[in-house]
Amino acid sequence: MYALKNAFDAHDRNDSKSLDICEMRLLLESFDIEFEDDEEFRELFADMVGGCDGQATFDELVTWFTIFEAHTKFMKFDDDNSDSLEIDELHQLFQEMGINISAEDLEKAMQTGDSNANGSLSFDEFLPLYSVLYKAERDQKKHHAQILGHVNLATDLEKNPSVSF
Numbered sequence: 001m002y003a004l005k006n007a008f009d010a011h012d013r014n015d016s017k018s019l020d021i022c023e024m025r026l027l028l029e030s031f032d033i034e035f036e037d038d039e040e041f042r043e044l045f046a047d048m049v050g051g052c053d054g055q056a057t058f059d060e061l062v063t064w065f066t067i068f069e070a071h072t073k074f075m076k077f078d079d080d081n082s083d084s085l086e087i088d089e090l091h092q093l094f095q096e097m098g099i100n101i102s103a104e105d106l107e108k109a110m111q112t113g114d115s116n117a118n119g120s121l122s123f124d125e126f127l128p129l130y131s132v133l134y135k136a137e138r139d140q141k142k143h144h145a146q147i148l149g150h151v152n153l154a155t156d157l158e159k160n161p162s163v164s165f
């Protein structure tokens with residue numbers, strides 16, 4: 001997040017606290033995020049700013065970036081390319097994030113996230129779960145505390161069902 005803020009400020013040449021489409025493209029390319037063509041990037045930028053003022057604020061960038069990261073992880077851990085995360089795939093993802101979770105809590109996290117109860121997480125089901133995990137991971141780094149056994153994902157998700165960053 002710190003790197004993102006630095007990059008934002010560096011690309012905001014006129015100190016307007018917002019980036020236009022050209023500045024944003026340079027910023028994302030500096031994070032090795034590449035785009036197939038100009039059209040793809042224009043659509044992405046329109047999504048990011050959510051309006052037609054043509055300027056992205058830092059908050060808009062953070063929201064977009066977190067969803068982008070969630071999607072990257074989702075694709076990476078979807079081993080069987082089913083477009084959904086099954087419980088073993090979710091387990092791998094937890095492990096990569098340094099979260100050792102008991103089988104029981106894993107099951108609970110899965111059930112809470114799985115809104116349509118089909119036994120796997122679609123990206124829309126995964127995103128709220130990821131935002132909770134992401135916060136837990138960040139807090140863990142900040143406090144150097146073990147979140148094992150302290151964070152009850154299922155309870156956190158119930159308290160925080162909508163995506164917020």
Ligand SMILES: [Ca+2]
Nearest residue numbers: 078082084086
């Ligand atoms: Ca899968």
Ligand SMILES: [Ca+2]
Nearest residue numbers: 114118120121
């Ligand atoms: Ca599901």
